[in-house]
Amino acid sequence: MLEIANVSKLFNPGTVDEKTALVGANLVMKPGDFVTVIGSNGAGKSTLMNIISGVMRPDAGDVKIDGRVISPISEHQRSRWIGRVFQDPMAGTAPRMTIEENMAMAYTRGKSRGFSFGVNKARKKIFKEELSRLGIGLENRLSAKVGLLSGGERQALSLLMATFTRPQILLLDEHTAALDPARAELITTLTESIVREMKLTTLMVTHNMEQAIRLGNRLIMMDKGRIILNVNEDRKHNLTVEQLLGEFEQISGKKLADDRIVLG
Numbered sequence: 001m002l003e004i005a006n007v008s009k010l011f012n013p014g015t016v017d018e019k020t021a022l023v024g025a026n027l028v029m030k031p032g033d034f035v036t037v038i039g040s041n042g043a044g045k046s047t048l049m050n051i052i053s054g055v056m057r058p059d060a061g062d063v064k065i066d067g068r069v070i071s072p073i074s075e076h077q078r079s080r081w082i083g084r085v086f087q088d089p090m091a092g093t094a095p096r097m098t099i100e101e102n103m104a105m106a107y108t109r110g111k112s113r114g115f116s117f118g119v120n121k122a123r124k125k126i127f128k129e130e131l132s133r134l135g136i137g138l139e140n141r142l143s144a145k146v147g148l149l150s151g152g153e154r155q156a157l158s159l160l161m162a163t164f165t166r167p168q169i170l171l172l173d174e175h176t177a178a179l180d181p182a183r184a185e186l187i188t189t190l191t192e193s194i195v196r197e198m199k200l201t202t203l204m205v206t207h208n209m210e211q212a213i214r215l216g217n218r219l220i221m222m223d224k225g226r227i228i229l230n231v232n233e234d235r236k237h238n239l240t241v242e243q244l245l246g247e248f249e250q251i252s253g254k255k256l257a258d259d260r261i262v263l264g
């Protein structure tokens with residue numbers, strides 16, 4: 001279970017550049033919950049992801065996994081339980097290393113230094129099996145350099161690398177936004193099947209309203225550092241993009257300002 005309890009974050013306090021990123025944010029996710037996150041520009045979505053993954057510390061409040069406060073734990077140690085895929089397909093993989101070397105890196109992520117980091121026969125077999133899940137033939141290209149893959153292939157590999165060690169939390173940070181529509185659809189479909197099969201507890205930021213409604217069992221909406229709407233499974237089922245935008249307007253008193261918004 002992931003619990004965000006009263007988390008606040010202020011950047012550059014007391015200066016002209018002071019920016020409120022999160023204000024007393026609360027969210028409880030049960031195991032297997034898949035929550036999509038939408039919100040206006042600068043609402044605090046990335047900051048929330050950064051605080052969960054340990055890139056930054058909150059000024060106040062706690063992040064708990066299974067009741068344990070993880071705030072003092074480093075990003076590196078957390079990577080054992082938290083998988084993350086970024087918007088940039090180049091971000092999650094090492095281009096000069098081969099597919100199997102990248103997989104080996106993900107396999108040993110967050111493990112102690114005594115753990116062997118290499119690729120052996122047994123691991124190769126596991127990597128091949130896992131890669132074949134993607135259905136795009138990467139299992140036959142184990143020794144290909146990752147820099148040679150297309151953006152979509154690389155993002156599929158990033159998704160697999162973030163998930164194949166069954167993290168307790170999966171963070172998806174606009175991970176289809178930089179891809180063309182066909183590749184974005186492939187990654188969306190892969191995401192749905194991997195999350196479902198592995199029963200992963202998932203938090204996904206998206207600017208695509210239709211995707212936010214279609215994927216996952218819950219949805220939250222953020223504005224000015226606050227979670228202003230928390231839609232449960234029953235309500236999400238029948239939600240439309242128009243209703244969602246109307247709801248945002250009603251609660252925040254303004255139209256949703258998101259320069260990357262995709263309605264459907």
Ligand SMILES: Nc1ncnc2c1ncn2[C@@H]1O[C@H](COP(=O)(O)OP(=O)(O)OP(=O)(O)O)[C@@H](O)[C@H]1O
Nearest residue numbers: 011019020021039040041042043044045046047048
């Ligand atoms: N490292 C930082 N230093 C200073 N201010 C920051 C930093 N990171 C974020 N902010 C500010 O905090 C606020 C929240 O930013 P954040 O990136 O979390 O929003 P977001 O919802 O992800 O926005 P977008 O959808 O536009 O990417 C914004 O006002 C932003 O300018």
